[in-house]
Amino acid sequence: MEKIKVIVGLGSCGIAAGAKKVFDKIKDIQETENLEFELKKTSCIGMCYREPLVEIIDKNGSYMYGEIDEDKATEIIEKHFKENKPIKDYVVRADTFRTIDNTFTDDQVKITLRNCGYIDPENIDEYEARDGYRAIKKIAGQNISRLDVIQTIINSGLRGRGGGGFPTGLKWKFANNNKSQNKYIICNADEGDPGAFMDRSVLEGDPHSVIEGMIIGAYAIEATGGVIYCRAEYPLAIKRLKIAIEQARKKGYLGKNVLGIHGFDFDIYIKEGAGAFVCGEETALIASIEGERGMPRKRPPFPAASGLWKEPTNINNVETLANISWIIINGAGEYAKYGTEKSKGTKVFALVGKIKRSGLAEVPMGMTIRDVIFKIGGGIQNDKKFKAVQMGGPSGGCIPEHLLDTIVDYDSVNATGAIMGSGGMVVMDEDTCMIDVAKFFLDFTQKESCGKCTLCRIGTKRMLEILTRITEGEGVDGDIEKLEELAYQIKDSALCGLGQTAPNPVLTTIKYFRNEYEAHIYDKKCPAKVCKKLLTYEVDPEKCTGCTVCAINCPTKAIDGNRKEVHFIRQDDCIHCGTCFTKCKFDAIKIY
Amino acid sequence: MRITRINTNIVEIEQDKADLSSIDSLIEKYRNKKGNMIPILQGVQEIFGYIPRNAFKKISKETGLELSDMYGVATFYSQFRLNPVGKHIVKVCHGTACHVQNANAITDAIQEALKVSDGETTEDGLFTLESVACLGCCSLAPVMMIDDETYGKLTGDKAKKIIREIKRQEAK
Numbered sequence: 001m002e003k004i005k006v007i008v009g010l011g012s013c014g015i016a017a018g019a020k021k022v023f024d025k026i027k028d029i030q031e032t033e034n035l036e037f038e039l040k041k042t043s044c045i046g047m048c049y050r051e052p053l054v055e056i057i058d059k060n061g062s063y064m065y066g067e068i069d070e071d072k073a074t075e076i077i078e079k080h081f082k083e084n085k086p087i088k089d090y091v092v093r094a095d096t097f098r099t100i101d102n103t104f105t106d107d108q109v110k111i112t113l114r115n116c117g118y119i120d121p122e123n124i125d126e127y128e129a130r131d132g133y134r135a136i137k138k139i140a141g142q143n144i145s146r147l148d149v150i151q152t153i154i155n156s157g158l159r160g161r162g163g164g165g166f167p168t169g170l171k172w173k174f175a176n177n178n179k180s181q182n183k184y185i186i187c188n189a190d191e192g193d194p195g196a197f198m199d200r201s202v203l204e205g206d207p208h209s210v211i212e213g214m215i216i217g218a219y220a221i222e223a224t225g226g227v228i229y230c231r232a233e234y235p236l237a238i239k240r241l242k243i244a245i246e247q248a249r250k251k252g253y254l255g256k257n258v259l260g261i262h263g264f265d266f267d268i269y270i271k272e273g274a275g276a277f278v279c280g281e282e283t284a285l286i287a288s289i290e291g292e293r294g295m296p297r298k299r300p301p302f303p304a305a306s307g308l309w310k311e312p313t314n315i316n317n318v319e320t321l322a323n324i325s326w327i328i329i330n331g332a333g334e335y336a337k338y339g340t341e342k343s344k345g346t347k348v349f350a351l352v353g354k355i356k357r358s359g360l361a362e363v364p365m366g367m368t369i370r371d372v373i374f375k376i377g378g379g380i381q382n383d384k385k386f387k388a389v390q391m392g393g394p395s396g397g398c399i400p401e402h403l404l405d406t407i408v409d410y411d412s413v414n415a416t417g418a419i420m421g422s423g424g425m426v427v428m429d430e431d432t433c434m435i436d437v438a439k440f441f442l443d444f445t446q447k448e449s450c451g452k453c454t455l456c457r458i459g460t461k462r463m464l465e466i467l468t469r470i471t472e473g474e475g476v477d478g479d480i481e482k483l484e485e486l487a488y489q490i491k492d493s494a495l496c497g498l499g500q501t502a503p504n505p506v507l508t509t510i511k512y513f514r515n516e517y518e519a520h521i522y523d524k525k526c527p528a529k530v531c532k533k534l535l536t537y538e539v540d541p542e543k544c545t546g547c548t549v550c551a552i553n554c555p556t557k558a559i560d561g562n563r564k565e566v567h568f569i570r571q572d573d574c575i576h577c578g579t580c581f582t583k584c585k586f587d588a589i590k591i592y
Numbered sequence: 593m594r595i596t597r598i599n600t601n602i603v604e605i606e607q608d609k610a611d612l613s614s615i616d617s618l619i620e621k622y623r624n625k626k627g628n629m630i631p632i633l634q635g636v637q638e639i640f641g642y643i644p645r646n647a648f649k650k651i652s653k654e655t656g657l658e659l660s661d662m663y664g665v666a667t668f669y670s671q672f673r674l675n676p677v678g679k680h681i682v683k684v685c686h687g688t689a690c691h692v693q694n695a696n697a698i699t700d701a702i703q704e705a706l707k708v709s710d711g712e713t714t715e716d717g718l719f720t721l722e723s724v725a726c727l728g729c730c731s732l733a734p735v736m737m738i739d740d741e742t743y744g745k746l747t748g749d750k751a752k753k754i755i756r757e758i759k760r761q762e763a764k
Contacts, residue, residue, distance in 0.1 A: 012729055013729040016729050016741075016743065017732060017745075051732070191728070194691075194725050194726035195689045195726065197728035197729070200728040232634070233727060233728065234728060271627075272634060274630055274634065274669035274670075276668065276669050276670065288630065290626070291626075291627035291629035291631075291665070292629075292665065293665055351731075353692050353733075354693075358730065358731035390688065424688070424730075426692060437692070441688075449593055450593070450668075457593060582697075
């Protein structure tokens with residue numbers, strides 16, 4: 001009889017939620033009691049909202065247990081393993097019965113994430129057992145020509161998943177057209193977009209799929225060298241990539257005459273990024289690999305003609321590359337079956353913010369944003385009211401409620417003023433102030449602007465100053481128009497994607513939430529009650545018990561009152577810091 | 593643009609005393625390699641926690657890299673530090689997801705607990721507080737990372753408790 005498998009999800013966020021402790025606990029129990037099961041590890045399973053996750057696979061199939069701590073781990077080993085009685089209350093997904101969490105996975109189609117959560121990412125055998133490296137073997141075995149590989153990718157309709165949405169096959173074709181002794185393929189793993197983490201999950205959970213994608217790309221364009229440019233903030237991803245590259249070398253997938261294809265020499269090394277958002281831009285990324293400041297340069301020449309070390313270079317993002325081997329094995333038609341006319345296949349979204357089920361969801365293009373957020377994501381935390389979803393990070397925009405039926409494809413999302421970007425969906429509820437959000441993004445792009453283009457460097461700073469003023473109650477008539485004017489000037493004059501898109505968060509919030517800007521500027525009110533300087537704090541005499549906690553903690557001693565008597569805030573001395581509100585245990589501080 | 597500068601007050605006293613023999617092998621490894629500047633600087637920071645001023649000089653002398661180029665690169669990327677750091681580095685995530693889940697409250701709480709501002713090191717040299725753009729653990733927002741450990745679903749009080757716990761361990 002096959003041994004029962006116990007699998008713990010050890011991705012970065014699983015570990016942060018306590019999965020390592022759970023793993024150690026189960027290992028401890030296994031060793032002390034000498035139990036006969038196979039203890040394994042995998043990476044991100046996508047259901048981040050249920051982390052830590054432990055899966056038990058027995059003769060009846062799979063049982064995924066969610067929100068497991070050390071005590072619950074002991075309990076499931078006791079009940080499920082020893083007594084063969086699965087604890088249904090803890091199960092979030094099972095082969096034999098439905099749970100409330102099934103709606104999270106029902107409408108998902110897993111292509112990019114096909115192996116994430118199913119394999120041990122540090123074990124190449126497990127990747128191979130799930131069709132891993134079969135695509136490159138197919139190419140070698142059937143002698144598929146370079147141009148045929150490129151044509152397959154063109155036919156699949158795959159577009160760059162890093163945000164630009166440029167057809168991947170065409171990009172390969174351009175790189176293939178430029179002949180040179182040395183050519184490079186670069187994997188852009190500098191996922192700098194705050195709020196998106198699908199690339200991290202793929203690198204941690206299925207590094208070989210990215211490596212295989214790179215090998216196929218290298219074959220197609222005749223690249224001689226490969227570089228994975230990975231954020232230094234992702235130590236676990238870097239560690240697993242290093243292991244994977246070493247394993248691939250040993251098996252002959254990297255090195256001289258890869259898989260016996262004569263003259264196909266290819267190897268990959270990892271370049272750790274040093275923390276600059278602008279390095280997501282192709283030419284800046286290349287400058288950074290060359291050891292320079294990551295500043296974009298004018299295009300043309302495009303990297304396909306003159307890139308790394310002035311040689312033809314092709315750059316693809318992690319998610320794009322993870323799709324390649326699947327397309328080669330299953331065919332372009334199978335991939336193009338999913339999606340809309342101009343956006344084929346699936347897209348991974350990172351659902352975060354005020355959403356009930358935050359995690360990774362891979363859906364076919366063409367699904368509505370509403371379905372992604374409400375059906376898969378389960379709706380808004382604490383059943384509050386949905387206000388907006390931010391897509392595309394600092395380059396994107398906020399999509400309001402009346403556009404929730406927009407479908408996810410590149411062109412439809414662009415039409416709203418947001419962009420698909422790398423696929424972050426940050427959900428915001430009625431307690432989120434849209435000016436504060438716009439200010440947050442501007443603060444980010446302003447710091448990350450490399451400084452090369454004057455309007456991006458200085459314009460973003462001026463826009464941030466105006467936004468800061470508005471949130472502090474100093475907004476004046478004409479500020480909105482000034483913001484718009486600056487925004488269009490920056491968009492028109494910036495050299496790279498960072499500057500061209502930096503004003504998007506401001507423009508979309510003005511477009512869809514102009515009333516909130518007006519409330520801040522003319523009424524000096526923050527409707528979401530976020531901008532502290534615009535709030536008035538008062539004591540609710542009905543609820544105040546006179547415990548004196550607020551008065552003791554008030555930094556300006558603006559609260560009067562004797563013990564056991566209703567307190568009073570002197571508005572003249574109040575600095576709107578909110579300390580009384582956070583400290584009060586009786587909900588007696590009212591905010592207007 | 594980010595503006596980073598060497599804190600000139602402490603440069604003279606501390607930075608020029610750093611023992612640089614440990615970076616010899618690093619320089620050897622990357623000598624004459626294309627694009628070696630960032631890996632060398634990253635290696636130096638790995639050893640010291642920051643890039644001491646005399647390390648710049650030594651690298652320049654040994655490899656021929658220009659001081660001004662290195663300073664340009666070191667001040668461009670957010671990873672590089674030009675001033676000494678504490679034993680533990682507290683990175684509070686201020687990505688979008690953490691921001692909407694009130695990451696500011698976490699930074700406020702830690703500033704209060706450690707009595708330092710963002711980017712500063714405590715007097716006892718135990719902690720450096722930093723804000724970072726995104727740690728990629730968005731589903732556990734708000735998040736912070738101390739050394740290599742990530743802590744999620746924080747509140748101000750939880751964050752303070754974690755700091756207290758580390759302080760207690762250190763006092764032993």
